[in-house]
Amino acid sequence: MAEEREDQIEALIREIAQKHGIVVGRDDPIFVLQTINHRLMQDSAKAQRAQIESLKEEMEALAQRWSLDAKEKSERILNASLAAGKQAMAQLMEEGTRTSARVLINELDDLLARLAQPLREARQLAVFNVVASCITLLAAVVALWATLR
Numbered sequence: 750m751a752e753e754r755e756d757q758i759e760a761l762i763r764e765i766a767q768k769h770g771i772v773v774g775r776d777d778p779i780f781v782l783q784t785i786n787h788r789l790m791q792d793s794a795k796a797q798r799a800q801i802e803s804l805k806e807e808m809e810a811l812a813q814r815w816s817l818d819a820k821e822k823s824e825r826i827l828n829a830s831l832a833a834g835k836q837a838m839a840q841l842m843e844e845g846t847r848t849s850a851r852v853l854i855n856e857l858d859d860l861l862a863r864l865a866q867p868l869r870e871a872r873q874l875a876v877f878n879v880v881a882s883c884i885t886l887l888a889a890v891v892a893l894w895a896t897l898r
Contacts, residue, residue: 758783 758775761783766772773779 754787757787
């Protein structure tokens with residue numbers, strides 16, 4: 750670094766000589782100013798690096814915080830969507846069950862309506878058979894009574 754500094758001073762002496770036609774020595778006040786300026790620039794660069802590093806850390810922290818916030822929000826949205834989906838599915842299942850029950854009841858009512866007439870006819874036939882049996886029994890009792898008398 751010292752060699753580099755010496756090379757810079759030599760380059761500065763040549764540049765001053767070429768541009769202004771003045772030869773300056775190493776103990777010239779201009780080099781004192783140049784040294785102060787160089788030191789200030791180094792200090793400024795160091796301070797800027799520190800500020801950049803601090804800013805970088807802050808930005809990383811912010812990015813991490815935003816990432817966590819986004820994750821939490823997306824989880825909340827996902828949970829809300831799942832809950833809404835479950836609720837919608839439950840409603841659809843309930844509606845489907847009600848519709849199926851209505852269809853089944855209607856089918857059973859139709860089937861019972863079709864069976865009602867044959868059942869009435871069978872009942873009438875059974876009543877007719879009971880009446881005929883009673884008449885036959887009565888006739889047999891009358892015939893038995895007539896024979897025994």
